[in-house]
Amino acid sequence: MDGIGVNFLSELVGTAMLIILGGGVVAAVSLTKSKGFGAGFLMVTIGWGFAVFAGVTVSYSSGGQLNPAVSLALALLGKITVGEMFLYWIAQLIGAVIGAVIVWLAYKLHFDEEPDPAAKLGVFSTGPAIRSYGxxxxxxxxxxxxxxxxxxxxxxxxxPKELGAVPVAFLVIAIGVSLGGPTGYAINPARDLGPRLAHAFLPIKGKGSSDWSYAWVPVVGPLIGGALAAGASTFLLPIVS
Structure with a gap:
């Protein structure tokens, strides 16, 4: 397999791992028959932090981007090509779908027992605490x-490269506990869109709507944020090649 093929697979596997553990902690906290039910939002943020650590660690070949917003920023800065960016986007989306399906398999009986459609959807995708799209x-x-x-x-x-996954994990926890309250902090288009697609096609008992009217927000918002960060980094950060 050539280098781009290895990196494609790396992003796919890493994103799948991200969603398995990230979606898994949401399922553990949200589904009423789970032993982790009611552990709270802090547990979710910690779980997502460790999920990012695991995902970045297993996708070291491609640099552990796992996020179309990160890939977009790298493309804008000339660190990857536009073609590579789109390939990574595809890999990240496929990996996110696969990860969500695995979470459903792990919690199949709990999904069947859960009476609240919103709790089921929350395992797969984010949603606002107060709905105001802007x-x-x-x-x-x-x-x-x-x-x-x-x-x-x-x-x-x-x-140092070997520490790369550690600061990202702490950063994701910090964002979750500080900025995650309003929307559940998707901060990653693939993390939301892939599992939302899985929610739509999986035979989940009593699942309800996939809330497609909101789905554009956790896609467009992160892409804008990633592009702005790339632009700001060129004059606010001491970039070293």
Whole structure:
């Protein structure tokens, strides 16, 4: 397999791992028959942080992007080609769908027992605490800007490669506990769209709507945030090649 093929597979596997563990912690906390039910939002943010650590670690070949907003920023900065960006986007989306399906398989009986359709959808995708598409978009832009800007800072500032996954994990937890309240902090188009697609096609008992009217927010917002972070990094960060 050539280099781009290896990187494609790396992004797919890494994103699948991200969703298996990230979606899994949401299922554990949200589904009423789960032993982790009611553990709270803090547990979710910690779980997503460790999910990012695992996903980045297993996708070291491609740099552990796992996020179309990160890939977009790297393309805008000339660190990957536009063609590579689109291939990574496809891999990330496929990986996210696969990861969501695996979460459903792990919690199949719990999904069957869960009476609340919103709780089921929440395992797969984000949703706003107060629905206001414009303000929800602003929240996702800000959260993703912070994510991508800080990632660009430490990856270009000489952080040892073996520590790469550790700061990203802590960063995701920090974003979750500080900026995650309004929208559930998708901060990643693939993380939301892929599992939402899985929710739509999986035979989940009593699942209800996939809330497609909101689905554009966690896609467009992170892409804007990633692009803004790339632009800001060129004059606000001491970029090192």
């Amino acid at each position: 303000w929800n978009l602003v929240t996702e832009v800000i959260g993703t800007f912070v994510l991508v800007f800080v990632v660009l800072a430490f990856t270009n500032g000489g952080t």
